[in-house]
Amino acid sequence: MTSDKSFYEFISNGVPGPEQKVDADNAILPARKLAFSRFKELGLPTIKTEEWRYTNIQRYLKDAFTLAQEEQGTVTAEQLKAASIPHLDSYRAVLVNGRLQADLSVLPSGGKITVSKLSDAAGNPQLQAWFDKHPHLQSQPFAALNAALFADGLFIEAGTNATLDKPLHIIHVYTASTNAFIQPRHLVVLHKSATLEVIESAVGINDNAITFVNAVTEVVLEENAELWHYNIQNTVKNSRHIHNTSATQKADSRYHHFNFTLPSAELTRNNLSVALTGSNTETNLHGLYLATGTQHVDNHTFVDHLVPNCNSNELYKGVLLDDANGVFTGRIHVNVDAQKTNAFQQNNNLLMSEKANINSQPQLEIFADDVKCSHGFTVGRFSDEALFYLRSRGIGAEAAKSLLVNAFAFDITDQVHIPALQDFLAEKIRQYVAGAINN
Amino acid sequence: MLTIKNLHAEVDGKQILKGINLEIRKGEMHAIMGPNGSGKSSLSSVLAGRENYTVTQGEVIFEGKNLLDMSPEDRAREGLFMAFQYPVEIPGVSNLHFLKTALNEIRTYHGLPAMESKEFLKLTKEKQQLVDFNANLMNRSLNEGFSGGEKKRNEVFQLAMLDPKLAILDETDSGLDIDALRIVAAGVNKLRSADKAFMVITHYQRLLEYIVPDFVHVLYNGQIVKTGTKELALELEEKGYDWLKEEVHQKESV
Ligand SMILES: Nc1ncnc2c1ncn2[C@@H]1O[C@H](COP(=O)(O)OP(=O)(O)O)[C@@H](O)[C@H]1O
Ligand SMILES: [Mg+2]
Numbered sequence: 001m002t003s004d005k006s007f008y009e010f011i012s013n014g015v016p017g018p019e020q021k022v023d024a025d026n027a028i029l030p031a032r033k034l035a036f037s038r039f040k041e042l043g044l045p046t047i048k049t050e051e052w053r054y055t056n057i058q059r060y061l062k063d064a065f066t067l068a069q070e071e072q073g074t075v076t077a078e079q080l081k082a083a084s085i086p087h088l089d090s091y092r093a094v095l096v097n098g099r100l101q102a103d104l105s106v107l108p109s110g111g112k113i114t115v116s117k118l119s120d121a122a123g124n125p126q127l128q129a130w131f132d133k134h135p136h137l138q139s140q141p142f143a144a145l146n147a148a149l150f151a152d153g154l155f156i157e158a159g160t161n162a163t164l165d166k167p168l169h170i171i172h173v174y175t176a177s178t179n180a181f182i183q184p185r186h187l188v189v190l191h192k193s194a195t196l197e198v199i200e201s202a203v204g205i206n207d208n209a210i211t212f213v214n215a216v217t218e219v220v221l222e223e224n225a226e227l228w229h230y231n232i233q234n235t236v237k238n239s240r241h242i243h244n245t246s247a248t249q250k251a252d253s254r255y256h257h258f259n260f261t262l263p264s265a266e267l268t269r270n271n272l273s274v275a276l277t278g279s280n281t282e283t284n285l286h287g288l289y290l291a292t293g294t295q296h297v298d299n300h301t302f303v304d305h306l307v308p309n310c311n312s313n314e315l316y317k318g319v320l321l322d323d324a325n326g327v328f329t330g331r332i333h334v335n336v337d338a339q340k341t342n343a344f345q346q347n348n349n350l351l352m353s354e355k356a357n358i359n360s361q362p363q364l365e366i367f368a369d370d371v372k373c374s375h376g377f378t379v380g381r382f383s384d385e386a387l388f389y390l391r392s393r394g395i396g397a398e399a400a401k402s403l404l405v406n407a408f409a410f411d412i413t414d415q416v417h418i419p420a421l422q423d424f425l426a427e428k429i430r431q432y433v434a435g436a437i438n439n
Numbered sequence: 440m441l442t443i444k445n446l447h448a449e450v451d452g453k454q455i456l457k458g459i460n461l462e463i464r465k466g467e468m469h470a471i472m473g474p475n476g477s478g479k480s481s482l483s484s485v486l487a488g489r490e491n492y493t494v495t496q497g498e499v500i501f502e503g504k505n506l507l508d509m510s511p512e513d514r515a516r517e518g519l520f521m522a523f524q525y526p527v528e529i530p531g532v533s534n535l536h537f538l539k540t541a542l543n544e545i546r547t548y549h550g551l552p553a554m555e556s557k558e559f560l561k562l563t564k565e566k567q568q569l570v571d572f573n574a575n576l577m578n579r580s581l582n583e584g585f586s587g588g589e590k591k592r593n594e595v596f597q598l599a600m601l602d603p604k605l606a607i608l609d610e611t612d613s614g615l616d617i618d619a620l621r622i623v624a625a626g627v628n629k630l631r632s633a634d635k636a637f638m639v640i641t642h643y644q645r646l647l648e649y650i651v652p653d654f655v656h657v658l659y660n661g662q663i664v665k666t667g668t669k670e671l672a673l674e675l676e677e678k679g680y681d682w683l684k685e686e687v688h689q690k691e692s693v
Binding site for chain 2: 383384385386388389390391392393394395396397399400403404406407408409410411
């Protein structure tokens with residue numbers, strides 16, 4: 001399915017529904033149909049849509065795209081190496097254009113943790129129970145579009161008390177040689193007291209064509225489950241990303257989400273939302289965005305305190321260069337009976353050029369009275385004095401800036417519990433600063 | 440080692456240095472004194488390469504090279520060090536990591552390999568003792584939350600680690616109690632050698648009891664108005680600066 005001109009027009013009016021998809025996953029066809037009619041109802045956002053005020057999505061959809069359904073693509077060992085994280089000891093799930101490639105992957109086996117294609121799990125009761133059910137996804141047109149027409153993705157299930165001896169690294173590789181609109185979809189279910197570390201990273205191989213990724217990840221944490229979820233976005237310039245990640249947390253569960261947006265995708269829009277449906281939960285949302293050129297990075301987060309005694313803590317930090325544009329919207333909802341809620345939110349930005357820009361806003365909706373909530377927002381510029389101090393000790397301008405950016409990002413990177421990932425991020429920051437200076 | 444000729448510099452369009460002439464040779468200890476606001480910190484800033492100062496006239500030759508043409512980092516790599524009057528706090532950059540980076544960048548500049556961790560730690564230990572620098576501060580963020588005295592000691596500790604040819608100490612003594620002053624001065628004295636030189640900026644002659652200078656210069660209104668030996672410092676301590684200011688004004692009106 002290809003739009004000959006504006007894809008925006010095509011998916012608004014011309015795109016056929018999911019009826020024709022009657023293959024292995026027809027168990028979820030009814031859900032796809034529902035999602036499709038929801039998408040039709042919601043329509044695509046414009047800049048008049050409140051949640052899309054600062055991100056003109058029409059601009060990024062005006063090109064022609066192929067709605068990639070069956071694209072296979074091949075990846076060489078070398079390309080895969082470029083996508084890996086040095087010294088990271090992990091399992092590995094490689095997805096090429098959203099499809100799991102078993103021959104390139106090293107998956108856990110024999111234990112209580114399964115990693116499979118979502119399409120192979122269509123009949124699984126977990127999928128029946130959770131697919132496209134998250135309340136926060138219901139109002140998101142891109143999530144609805146994804147549910148209706150996604151090609152494939154991962155289904156990860158960890159049984160009661162299950163743990164893995166090392167993290168699972170999900171590597172997304174995008175290979176399209178003509179403009180492609182790719183829709184991966186994942187469901188992660190951790191049963192009671194299961195724990196898991198998941199790292200997602202993405203690479204684009206072809207910078208001649210535009211890759212538009214519209215991804216959805218649904219996360220379910222049953223009682224006392226714990227998930228460390230790292231998402232690293234560092235694909236090529238010619239790529240555009242909309243990611244909806246929605247988690248449901250039951251009692252005593254812990255969700256640690258990290259989002260790293262690194263150069264240089266031209267558009268990144270993350271909708272991260274967490275519904276707290278059981279008490280005594282812990283939610284840590286950490287974000288770091290480094291943007292250069294004309295990159296546009298938009299993080300919308302939503303923490304929904306539905307029940308008493310839950311703790312959420314959110315820290316997003318951004319470093320913006322050149323003409324880069326940042327958007328942060330942090331919504332916290334505290335339900336009328338969600339007493340004893342602790343909800344903290346902080347967004348700090350470092351602008352390294354006159355033309356870089358950030359729009360940041362908290363949205364606090366607090367209906368309970370016995371709660372502790374706070375939010376804060378700062379924008380700073382680079383300290384010339386600190387830079388001079390470092391340079392006066394023989395540290396070159398580039399290394400000095402890199403030290404300072406690392407220092408700014410430290411609160412976030414310090415929370416990363418995987419040393420190889422910490423090193424990887426430090427190196428990315430170094431490259432980012434070097435790129436910025438050599439520009 | 441260092442030759443300053445007719446140095447004029449301004450900041451924010453304001454003329455601060457108005458024709459400085461100074462010659463510092465290997466092995467020498469020069470003290471610079473003078474009232475507040477006379478341009479002492481400005482002189483050290485210009486030498487270290489602080490970018491908001493503009494040199495409008497004159498030249499500075501350091502070890503045969505034009506110092507003013509170099510970036511701040513290259514000046515440091517060539518062997519110039521300035522201990523800041525107000526050391527900067529840098530949250531998130533550990534003291535140790537900072538020093539290691541600095542040391543290795545200087546080594547790279549001179550074509551030397553990075554220092555082995557073991558050797559680096561040994562050196563660190565040795566130099567910490569020299570200025571009695573609290574080892575617990577090493578893993579903390581650079582100067583963050585340090586007391587005034589700790590910051591000043593850290594400056595001298597860095598000086599000891601980086602081992603420059605010419606060290607400029609900008610009021611390193613202010614903020615130190617008498618015991619700390621003695622320790623720091625003893626440290627500096629240990630670093631003195633025939634092929635190194637020091638420029639020590641101070642308000643008080645008490646530092647010069649411990650660090651005995653070869654020359655004392657008085658900076659006033661952007662110029663060196665008097666040069667003498669350590670006795671000049673004593674004289675200033677006794678009589679203050681007013682008599683010198685008057686002398687200058689009389690000369691100007693002649
Ligand atoms: N950034 C600046 N802008 C304007 N004037 C400055 C600036 N920095 C220093 N000065 C002025 O330069 C003069 C010399 O200052 P300084 O070098 O700090 O003197 P000292 O160290 O001898 O006390 C003072 O009059 C001071 O106000
Ligand atoms: Mg001063």
